[in-house]
């Protein structure tokens with residue numbers, strides 16, 4: 001087949017998708033069912049700026065895929081439109097801290113958004129203190145209410161300093177000010193915050209609850225209408241995708257990814273209907289994908305702990321209990337901790353975390369569904385915790401080795 005013909009075949013290939021973009025996880029729909037209350041609450045907090053008052057800082061948290069990013073972006077975009085119409089001095093900057101993971105990078109990103117016509121070198125290479133003065137100068141001169149939306153805030157390494165800076169700036173600003181909307185899906189993160197940072201950041205707080213199967217069903221139906229050809233998705237496929245996502249996490253992203261992958265599978269099979277069988281087949285690939293994405297986002301030492309568990313699992317040390325039973329692939333918590341300390345040294349990460357933090361990490365990894373733990377029953381000396389990896393050990397090891405090599 002000539003390449004022209006190959007292009008023609010691709011071009012005319014039938015597809016169940018009408019607009020595939022609308023079922024991609026990064027797409028934000030204009031209406032967010034079941035988030036009316038949350039949208040209203042965020043609106044009330046930021047509306048202070050309309051009255052010339054500084055909005056209180058807001059911390060939004062909730063499990064992955066519960067609509068935090070979508071809701072925050074939606075409210076801020078609408079606020080900008082409204083402020084534009086009324087010629088009010090209200091600005092917001094949305095920053096994903098996964099890539100802007102330091103105070104310096106956050107400030108740099110802010111200035112670039114605020115002064116888009118300035119050349120890169122206007123800000124590059126200066127100290128954080130200079131960038132900070134520049135930002136505060138802008139707010140002071142223009143008497144603007146600047147709202148920083150810091151998504152995935154838990155990724156900021158020097159968060160205490162960042163929050164402290166924004167708090168301090170408001171003492172220096174007679175009019176206008178800087179407010180922070182922080183977003184995180186790490187439920188343990190808030191408790192680990194420095195008390196001063198916490199009280200400043202959490203002047204207002206909001207929890208986004210997971211969605212149930214019925215709610216996910218409605219959300220998916222809406223997306224299916226936009227993204228797929230009429231009648232291309234059987235109702236059984238929508239029901240199964242919402243049931244799976246509800247059972248696992250109440251995560252709308254998982255539900256959406258399931259349907260996206262199921263649609264791709266239908267296209268590959270050259271059929272014009274997405275059925276529950278496609279969803280069933282999409283399940284394990286979506287689950288693995290989500291977990292692997294998540295793995296790369298863990299804090300460094302949590303990655304090291306997970307890496308250690310994967311490496312030890314691959315060595316398959318079977319354990320022997322006093323009653324004589326052997327458990328394959330199950331590890332002692334204590335042995336993992338000791339090996340983690342060695343691993344940290346091997347990859348040149350200084351200061352392994354304390355045993356207390358290690359236990360916290362184990363709890364988190366279990367919460368993310370990457371491991372399961374059990375307490376020792378009778379027959380084993382003392383009380384100990386067993387750890388079993390729930391994901392592909394080789395994959396985890398490969399992905400993390402690559403990450404450590406690049407760090």
Ligand SMILES: Nc1ncnc2c1ncn2[C@@H]1O[C@H](COP(=O)(O)OP(=O)(O)OP(=O)(O)O)[C@@H](O)[C@H]1O
Pocket residue numbers: 024025026027028029031032033034035062063064065066067068069070071184185219252253256
């Ligand atoms: N109520 C809703 N209605 C329609 N779509 C939704 C709703 N909530 C979430 N979604 C969709 O689900 C996906 C995930 O939502 P979003 O990115 O807002 O979640 P999140 O809470 O920020 O997750 P994370 O903590 O992982 O960042 C997006 O594609 C979003 O459009």
Ligand SMILES: [Mg+2]
Pocket residue numbers: 068069070151
């Ligand atoms: Mg998000």
